[in-house]
Amino acid sequence: MTRLRGNAVAPGVALAVFTLALLGRSLAPNDPEQPVAVPWSAPSTQLPFGADALGRDVLSRVLAGGANLLGVALTAAAAALLIGVALGLAAGWWPARAGRAVRWLGDLLLAMPALVLALVLAVALPGAAAVVVAAVLSGAPLTARVVAAQCATVRDSGYLHAAVERGEHGAVVLIRELLPALRGLVAADVGLRLITALQLATTLAVLGFGPQPPDPDWALMLSENLPGAALNPTALLAPAVPLALCALLCAATARTATREREGVW
Amino acid sequence: MLTPVRSRLARRGALPLAIAALLLAGCGTDTTTGGSTDEPGTPVDGGTLRYVVPGSPATASNDPHGGLGNESDLMRFALTYDVLTVPGADGTPQPRLAQTWEANQSLDRWTFHLREDATFTDGEPVLAKDVLYSLTRIADKAAENYGRLADFDMAAASAPDDHTVVLATRAPMAEAPKALESISFVVPEGSTDFAEPVGGSGPFRVTETDAQTAVLLRNDDWWGERPHLDRIEIRAVADPQARAAAVTSGQADVAGSVSPAAVKAAEAGGDVQVVRRKGVTEYPIIMRLDSAPFDDPRVREAFRLATDRQALVDTVFLGYGQIANDLPTPYDPSYPQDLTQRTRDLDRAKELLEEAGHADGLKLTLHTTTSYPGMDTAATLWARQLAEVGVEVDVKVEPADTYWTAIYAKKDFYVGYYGGISFPDLVRVGLLAASPTNETAWRNASFDAEFNAAMGILDPAERNSKLARIQQDLWRDGGYVVWGVGDGLDLTSPGVHGLPDGPGFQRMFIERAWKTR
Numbered sequence: 168m169t170r171l172r173g174n175a176v177a178p179g180v181a182l183a184v185f186t187l188a189l190l191g192r193s194l195a196p197n198d199p200e201q202p203v204a205v206p207w208s209a210p211s212t213q214l215p216f217g218a219d220a221l222g223r224d225v226l227s228r229v230l231a232g233g234a235n236l237l238g239v240a241l242t243a244a245a246a247a248l249l250i251g252v253a254l255g256l257a258a259g260w261w262p263a264r265a266g267r268a269v270r271w272l273g274d275l276l277l278a279m280p281a282l283v284l285a286l287v288l289a290v291a292l293p294g295a296a297a298v299v300v301a302a303v304l305s306g307a308p309l310t311a312r313v314v315a316a317q318c319a320t321v322r323d324s325g326y327l328h329a330a331v332e333r334g335e336h337g338a339v340v341l342i343r344e345l346l347p348a349l350r351g352l353v354a355a356d357v358g359l360r361l362i363t364a365l366q367l368a369t370t371l372a373v374l375g376f377g378p379q380p381p382d383p384d385w386a387l388m389l390s391e392n393l394p395g396a397a398l399n400p401t402a403l404l405a406p407a408v409p410l411a412l413c414a415l416l417c418a419a420t421a422r423t424a425t426r427e428r429e430g431v432w
Numbered sequence: 433m434l435t436p437v438r439s440r441l442a443r444r445g446a447l448p449l450a451i452a453a454l455l456l457a458g459c460g461t462d463t464t465t466g467g468s469t470d471e472p473g474t475p476v477d478g479g480t481l482r483y484v485v486p487g488s489p490a491t492a493s494n495d496p497h498g499g500l501g502n503e504s505d506l507m508r509f510a511l512t513y514d515v516l517t518v519p520g521a522d523g524t525p526q527p528r529l530a531q532t533w534e535a536n537q538s539l540d541r542w543t544f545h546l547r548e549d550a551t552f553t554d555g556e557p558v559l560a561k562d563v564l565y566s567l568t569r570i571a572d573k574a575a576e577n578y579g580r581l582a583d584f585d586m587a588a589a590s591a592p593d594d595h596t597v598v599l600a601t602r603a604p605m606a607e608a609p610k611a612l613e614s615i616s617f618v619v620p621e622g623s624t625d626f627a628e629p630v631g632g633s634g635p636f637r638v639t640e641t642d643a644q645t646a647v648l649l650r651n652d653d654w655w656g657e658r659p660h661l662d663r664i665e666i667r668a669v670a671d672p673q674a675r676a677a678a679v680t681s682g683q684a685d686v687a688g689s690v691s692p693a694a695v696k697a698a699e700a701g702g703d704v705q706v707v708r709r710k711g712v713t714e715y716p717i718i719m720r721l722d723s724a725p726f727d728d729p730r731v732r733e734a735f736r737l738a739t740d741r742q743a744l745v746d747t748v749f750l751g752y753g754q755i756a757n758d759l760p761t762p763y764d765p766s767y768p769q770d771l772t773q774r775t776r777d778l779d780r781a782k783e784l785l786e787e788a789g790h791a792d793g794l795k796l797t798l799h800t801t802t803s804y805p806g807m808d809t810a811a812t813l814w815a816r817q818l819a820e821v822g823v824e825v826d827v828k829v830e831p832a833d834t835y836w837t838a839i840y841a842k843k844d845f846y847v848g849y850y851g852g853i854s855f856p857d858l859v860r861v862g863l864l865a866a867s868p869t870n871e872t873a874w875r876n877a878s879f880d881a882e883f884n885a886a887m888g889i890l891d892p893a894e895r896n897s898k899l900a901r902i903q904q905d906l907w908r909d910g911g912y913v914v915w916g917v918g919d920g921l922d923l924t925s926p927g928v929h930g931l932p933d934g935p936g937f938q939r940m941f942i943e944r945a946w947k948t949r
Contacts, residue, residue: 202813206747207693220809221747375802380812380827394805396673397697 177419184412185241188233195227199383207398217399219392221381229405232383236368237413239295243302243364248357250303251310252349256341258311259318266315273308281305285367286374294377295368302364310356314349321348351424358421362414369410385410473929475946480663481928483507483686483942484675487668489643495626496617497570499577503688503940504668508646510940511664513617513632514550514558517609519938523765524892525609529558529618529633539604539890546595549655552620553631560591565621567599567612580615584608604888606895607856614937635659635943644668660930660946672805679704679923685947686931687923688939691805692750695921705924708752709933711763712852712920715748715810717798717913720844722873725794729909734784736913737777738821739814745916747813748806753918759907760914763935764855765892766899771907781821793822799846800827801835806918811847814915841869852920852936855899859883863906872911879905 187194197203202222203214210217216225258269285301292300321327322345330340346353371377372386380387385406392402487504496509517533520526530544550558564586570577571586588600601608623630629638635656636648648664667684669675676694678684680701690698698704719726719735726732741755756762757773785791800811808829815825830839839846848871850858861867864883865875879902886898906912920939924931927948932938 200816202747202816206750207696220806221813375829375831379829380808381816390802391808394673394691395693397676398693398700 177416177423181413181416181420184409184416185237188237188409188413191230191233195224195230197224197227199223199227199231200381207395207402209399210401216401216405219388219399219402220395223381225388225392225399225402225405228383228388229385229409232385232388232406233409233413235295235378235382236365236372236385236410239298239368240361240364242295243299243368244306244357244360246299247303247306247360247364248310248353251307251356251360252314252346252353254307254311255314256318256345258315259322260337260341260345262315262319269308269311269315273312276304276308279305281363281367282370285371286376289371289374289376294371297376298364298368298371301367302360306360306363310360313352313356317349317352318345321345324348354424355421358417358419358424361417362421365410365414365417473948475660475930476948477660477946478662479660479947479949480665481661481686481942481945481947482665482667482684483688484667484669484678484684485688486670486672486675488670489668492643492668493626494629494641496619497566497573497577500615502668504646504666506937507666507688507940507942508629508638508641508648509617509632510614510634510937511636511648511943512629512634512638512651513619514634515614515618516544516563516612516616517614518941519613519934519936521934521938523763523935525613529563530609530612533609535606535608535890539606539608539888540601542599542601542605542608544597544599544609546597547655548595550633551653551655552633553637553651553653554620556620557594558618558633559594559621560597561594562621563597563616563618564589564591565623566618567597567616569619570616581611583611603884606887606890606892607854610854614940636664656943659943661943664942676923679925682925685925685928690921690923692748692752692918692921693805695752695923696750698923703926705926705928707922707924707931707933709920709922709935709939710754711917711935713749713753713804713918714756714760714850714914714916715804715807716760716848716850717814717915718846718848718871719911719913720871720873721875721911723844725788725790725796726844726911728788730784730788731790731794732909732911734781734788734821735818735823736774737781737784738818738823739774739913739915740776740817741915743817744810744813745918748810749916749918752921753916755916756914757907758910758912758914759903760850760912761853761855761858762914762917763852764899766855766896766903768900768903768907771904778821785821785823790822793824795824795826796845797826797828799830799835799839799843801830801832801839801847803832803835804849807847807849810915814913841871855903856883856887874906874910876905 200223203224204218204222206218206220206222208214208218214224214226216229219225219228254269257265281301284304285297288297288300327340327344330344369386372384373390378384378387388406396403485504485507487502491501493505496513500506514529516528516530517525518528529546529550531547533542533544535542546560546563552558567581568586571581571584574582583601583605585600585602590598592598619630619632629641635651635654637651638646639649640647644667646666650659650662669678672689672691673694675687676690676698679687680698695706699706719732721727736758745751745753745755757771761767798811798815800808802808811827815827818825862869862871863874864880882898882902886895889895889898928945930945931942
């Protein structure tokens with residue numbers, strides 16, 4: 168029982184927070200873009216988190232401000248994971264040909280810091296696209312590497328040999344037989360890819376490459392609300408807390424997945 | 433975590449322009465603002481004033497004739513060197529090193545009579561040759577200081593005797609004494625090495641400097657009225673929040689140029705005074721007359737009528753400012769006082785847009801940045817106001833470090849910045865057909881002719897009435913939406929008095945300040 172609960176808490180809360188963030192806009196009590204109070208109003212019963220620089224409701228903006236950020240981060244993480252797993256499986260299964268190419272490419276990409284990559288890309292691409300491409304370029308090689316290593320260790324298992332002997336196609340064996348064995352590893356990797364993507368998306372938005380005003384966005388709100396930190400600190404904390412929470416939950420989920428895989432508690 | 437980096441970039445990118453705009457003159461008339469430091473009371477002698485000023489240690493300089501990129505350096509220069517003239521409370525230049533001056537008939541030869549009791553810190557008298565040397569050096573460094581003395585022909589300047597200089601201007605220039613205000617720092621002739629501070633003839637002398645802090649002691653040999661303070665510590669702090677915090681925490685006595693939010697917070701916390709300097713910050717909307725849809729005067733008029741000026745002043749400047757009337761220099765002595773204030777009229781705005789063929793709406797992109805606090809807020813709020821007349825304005829916040837090179841005077845619709853420029857200087861930089869940064873593409877032959885005629889008139893009242901005339905045209909037809917002017921805000925601890933609250937660089941001349949104990 169304890170085992171089960173310990174297992175489910177982090178992923179469960181993460182799922183709840185992400186769902187809330189993605190649907191938040193419909194729950195917002197006010198129009199997140201409409202000024203409703205004096206700029207930098209302190210929290211009150213009408214406005215639990217007070218108002219921002221334009222006098223907009225911070226609560227409504229926090230509720231509406233996660234969807235885009237998390238959407239971009241999820242897309243980026245998913246893309247990095249898919250490409251990384253595909254490359255890793257290929258590299259582990261055909262170490263001679265694919266393995267060498269993937270290693271060489273990975274070494275090249277990992278030499279570049281993800282943030283610098285994202286900033287360079289942001290000059291040419293829209294912010295969201297830059298996050299996705301940078302997350303893939305910096306994350307996929309890491310995923311590919313661990314997947315390839317794991318793949319190489321199970322490659323000689325009897326059940327895989329059996330599948331190959333049955334005459335099944337290589338790709339089918341990879342997906343149907345090998346991938347399930349890597350489930351825990353991939354689950355742990357999701358969390359890490361997501362944290363990186365979240366960091367990149369936040370950084371670019373804070374630097375002004377992401378969503379543009381008046382769009383509500385947690386990361387953008389950080390820079391928008393900083394000048395009023397002394398007048399309404401809640402306006403700064405309100406988007407910072409869910410951002411930090413998301414990152415923590417991703418990390419916790421990754422750890423849970425790792426423990427589950429390794430049977431460590 | 434990342435924001436300090438960004439604000440540092442922001443400042444670096446924006447500074448050249450800000451300085452250029454300020455240096456280009458920065459003077460107004462309205463100095464009646466109640467800076468709360470000028471309460472009556474008998475000045476007390478002695479004490480140290482600790483002043484935190486905008487500045488970045490990385491770009492600190494000892495050269496008073498260079499770019500003046502740091503206000504912290506500028507304040508040190510203003511206290512340690514004499515200048516020919518200083519900005520007066522009424523907006524007219526007042527005597528400093530130059531006691532009197534006069535011009536020839538054609539207003540292109542100006543004779544300045546220097547005071548005879550000024551001496552440098554090494555005991556040598558300040559002579560006409562020192563003045564000529566210093567002004568020539570400023571003119572020679574045009575590339576560094578944005579052509580600060582470009583209107584003067586220093587090759588034709590002369591010194592008939594030890595205490596007289598005759599300066600030549602390239603064209604008739606009624607406001608030559610004003611152009612020399614604040615920035616004509618005089619150093620001893622032949623000074624070439626500015627790696628260490630060079631001695632001046634001002635009210636204070638530098639005892640120690642490093643990149644961030646300068647300690648000045650009173651110069652008892654100064655010719656002027658003895659300053660009350662014994663000592664002034666100038667500290668360069670780039671971040672406005674950090675400057676305000678230095679005063680509220682008691683680490684400094686004065687914080688120069690802080691944000692409205694910081695002032696509001698400090699006032700709520702009590703035990704601080706606020707110096708409000710009028711007509712300092714302006715974020716006009718710039719529309720280029722040579723590109724659609726702004727080539728249609730009805731569109732420009734509609735945009736001005738759709739603007740809710742008070743809401744913008746209340747939000748962007750948190751009320752520390754005044755609404756404006758679409759002219760960029762409302763504090764200039766030449767401002768047409770009888771001008772009708774444009775007010776919000778959504779029906780008329782919609783009508784005009786319909787007549788201009790935009791009945792089914794307009795979609796535009798407005799560029800802005802975060803160089804100065806509230807520039808982005810201004811754009812966002814104004815965009816909302818325009819939505820009410822069916823104009824969809826997308827706000828694009830550009831990186832601050834490239835804004836003044838990639839957007840300013842290049843795009844056709846953006847948020848600009850003015851920091852207390854005078855009307856004649858505004859015209860020279862931005863409103864003549866041949867102006868280097870004619871950001872609204874205002875090209876009007878009769879405007880140019882009337883301006884040049886006005887600048888050849890010596891009598892200020894007559895000159896200003898001519899200048900007021902051409903501002904009527906600009907008000908009716910120009911490419912600006914000037915919705916408000918924000919106050920310059922300084923924060924001081926309760927015991928500080930006698931700080932200047934006048935326009936432009938007057939704020940740098942703090943030698944009359946004093947402190948209660």
